Amino acid sequence: MENYQQNHESEASVSEEIAIEEVETVGFTEKDAMAVQEAQEAAVLKEDKELVEMRLNELKVAVSTMTENEVKNKSNQLRNVLDRDEKALKTIFRELKLHRTDGDDLKKKRDELNAKVRELSKVAQESRTKRDEVNRKISELKGVRTTEMSDSKAKSEEINQLKARRDECNKISQSTFETLSKAYRAELKTFLENDINLEHERNVFEKLQNLSTRLAAAKEANELHRRMQDFYQSNKGMYQKSDELSTEIKQLSEESQKYHLEMIEMFRKVDELRKEADGYHKRLTERYTMIKPISAKIDPLKKSIAITRRELDIYLERAKDFQAEKDEKRVDKIHDSAKEKLKQNGRLSLEDLGALIEKGDIKFK
Incomplete structure (x- = not known):
């Protein structure tokens, strides 16, 4: 037991x-x-x-x-x-x-x-967003600059046309308007006031005609020159604005490049970390395959x-x-022996006493 x-x-x-x-x-x-x-x-x-x-x-x-x-x-x-x-x-x-x-x-x-990877991807995406926003501004400024340059070119062409016409007038006038005016007034006075012979009068009249043509050309040349000056002044502001736009575009391009490089660097790190993470995932998958x-x-x-x-x-x-x-047989054997001892008033062991109690030979009130 x-x-x-x-x-x-x-x-x-x-x-x-x-x-x-x-x-x-x-x-x-x-x-x-x-x-x-x-x-x-x-x-x-x-x-x-x-x-x-x-x-x-x-x-x-x-x-x-x-x-x-x-x-x-x-x-x-x-x-x-x-x-x-x-x-x-x-x-x-x-x-x-x-x-x-x-x-x-x-x-x-x-x-x-x-x-x-998620954290760096977020940073890379933020750099990309900033870069794209700067590029959008650059595109807008380039559009404005293109318009300004187109207008400037048109005015430059018009100035060139005025200059060509002025140069033609100067060839005809061959002198300034003031000088020609003075000469014209002198010849006109001679023609109107002096007593001159017919041949001289004819020569003066021809001079007056020539001076009149040259004077008109000089006057037109002066007008053309004034218009050219107006265009120059107008285009000067346009050139300045175009330069300012180019400067701003350059600064924004540098900023865009900075964001672009940041984005490229972040994505490079993301690729490295993702490859490393994929390596651990592969080993984990292999571990699960081994465990199965x-x-x-x-x-x-x-x-x-x-x-x-x-x-x-x-x-x-x-x-x-x-x-x-076995225990039962053992108890029975001990019980039989104890009963004999009890009859003969023999000495009982604790085991004998236990067997007699268990079998009911000895009872306690």
Whole structure:
């Protein structure tokens, strides 16, 4: 009886240790572990419950006809099987725990890198947005500058036309308007006031005609020159505005380039971190692939352990019956001896006294 209890306690402690390792709950008691173990075994055998019950009932009938040695030998065999399977299960759990620890480290590193990727991607996107906004302003300013330059070009062409016409007028006038005016007035005075002969009058009249033509050309040249000056003044402001636009465009281009380089650098770092994160993810996937066949061994082992334990319980119960029969015979033998001693007023041992009390020969009020 004592041996049975020791063996049963030893088997229970192994089961509890496995249950504790599997659930990994801090502060888990042995009672809790056993409850979990029983619940898990019941869940494992749920699908095959009827077949298992039938098998166990058949085993109970077979065991009832076995001898004590046969029961003892079979119990030892099942203990060995149970010990082997429980050790295998514990080994699997330890191996999975190591893999899980490594996997958690890989997952942590991967997730940290992915978080950095998201953070840097956001920064890169912000730089891209700023760059695009600056480029939009540059495009607008270039449009304004193009319009200004187009207007300036048109005015420059008009100035060139005025200059060409002025130069033609200057060729005709061959002098300034003031000089020609003075000469014209002098010749006109001679023509109108002086008493000159016909030939001289004819020459003066021809001079007046020539001076009149040259004077008109000089007047037109002056007007053209004035218009040219107006255009120059007008275009001067346009040139200045165009230069200001070019300066602003250059500054914005430098700013755009700065944002562009920031964006490129961020995306370069993102690519590096993403590759590193993908490396950890690949290793994590490989780890899961490695764990899968190991995990696949758990349920068959659990089922084998659960069935073996129930079979062993049947043999142990039968062993208890054998022990009880032995104890009963032993008590009967002691009782017979004690009765003889009692009749002869012999000395009774505590064991003799216990047997007499148990059989009712001695009663206490």
